[in-house]
Amino acid sequence: MENKYSKIAFLATLFALISILVSCQSTVKYGDAGSATPVSTDFGSSDLQQIASTMVNSLMTFPPIVDATRNRRPILEVARVNNKTMQHIDTQSLTDSIxxxxxxSGKFRFTDKASNQETIDEIKNQQESGLYDQNTATQYGTNLAPEYLLVSNLSEIKQKQTNGGINVYYKFTMSLKNLKTGIIEWRDEKEIRKIQE
Amino acid sequence: MKRTTIVFILTALTVVFIGGCSTAVMDIDGSSQGAATVNYKNSPVDIKVLDTKSKFVNGLLKVNMQLENGISNPYTLEYKFSWFDSDGMEVDEGSTAWMPIYLNGRETRTIQGLAPNPSAKSFKIKIREADDSDSVIKWRLKPLF
Known part of the structure; x- marks a missing residue:
């Protein structure tokens, strides 16, 4: 009798284990886009999200910026991130998130230097194609100029540990420069350390 | 090897796999008015919420929460803020990501969140155990202030 129960228990446990192994095996599925699980010490999606969140929170709560955005929405332009790491990183994706x-947040407005050529082409089309009512066509020279420039740097220090592991330190620095005065109005940095043992 | 021994090993492995595939989340609910409530029901680890404060900065709800690691070993957690308007509708759903936080044994750390826009009037903070707590890759975030 005891042998019979033991056999049933053995089969039941084996079945449960196989079911779980099957459910945990490698399959294609949708994951959490906001996951913080590091895949490697390379720059990853969570690093991007942490940096974007930290920079935005810092900029929007910095007292002089709070004053500057209380009653108006300043116009900003974003400069390309100076990537000083050894990795190929889509830094535009990082600034896009920011x-x-x-x-x-409703506190800022942005110009987009990257789409200037398309803007010129469209205005030229409206002005010269003869298709559009000139009372509604956009005129040259009506775009508002940015007042501030967001400038940023991304750097890394990669070290091999004595036990063969890798230790990578990332530092992202962002500044807000007043284009008229040249004054840096705000700056902050985010540090991330990733360790592979 | 005796069959009972095999059964024991298989059962232990089953428990390990079940543990590895599940993620518990602890919730902290709060608003711009009144104290936050902590839902320990699904608490993944021995984490204590010491204090929760919130205030409006330039019209945006800012939340400050103090956490304490209740155990003497270092621990990696992940947290995420969700924001809700005055009608309880989630603001910018899906725009926030899980953030890792590294706590030394018995350490107290502060986490901060800022609402994505002025319509947010209440918040929920979710805390969970990092998937890779015991894996080879660990995160250490240095505080900036």
Whole structure:
């Protein structure tokens, strides 16, 4: 009798284990886009999200910026991130996340230097194609100029540990420069350390 | 090897796999008015919420929460803020990401969150155990202030 129960227990446990192994095996599925799980010591999506969140929170709560955005929405332009790491990183994706968050806060407005050529082409089309009512066509020279420039640097220090592991330190620095005065109005940095043992 | 021994090993492995595949989340709910409530029901670890404060900065709800690691070993957690308007509708759903936080044994740390826009009037903070707490890659974030 005891042998029979033991056999049933053995089969039941084996079945449960196989079921769980099957459920945990490698399959293609949707994951959490906001996951903080590091995949490697390389610059990853969570690093990007942490940096974007930290920079936006810092900029929007810095007292002089709070004063500057209380009654108006300053116009900003973003400079390309100076990537000083040894990795190929889509730094525009990083600044895109920062710009999106700042825009959605309702405190800032942005110009987009990257789409200037398309803007010129469209205005030229409106002005010269003869298709458009000139009372509604956009005129040259009506765009508002940015008042501030967001400038940023990304650097890394990579060290091999004595036990063969890798220790990578990332530092992202961002500044807000007043274009008229040349004054740096705000600056902050975010540090991230990733260790692979 | 006796069959009972095999059964024991298989059962232990089953428990390990079940543990590895599950993620518990602890919730802290609060608003711009009144104290925050902590839902320990699904608390993943021995984490104590010492204090929660909130205030409006330039029209944006800012939340400050003090956490304490209740155990003497270092621990990596992840937290995420969700924001809700005055009608209880989530603001900018899906725009916030999980943030890792490294706590030394018995250490007290502060986490801060800022609402994405002025419509946010209340918040929820979710805390969970990092998936890689015991894996080879660990995160250490140096505080900036």
């Amino acid at each position: 710009v999106t968050k700042l825009l959605r």
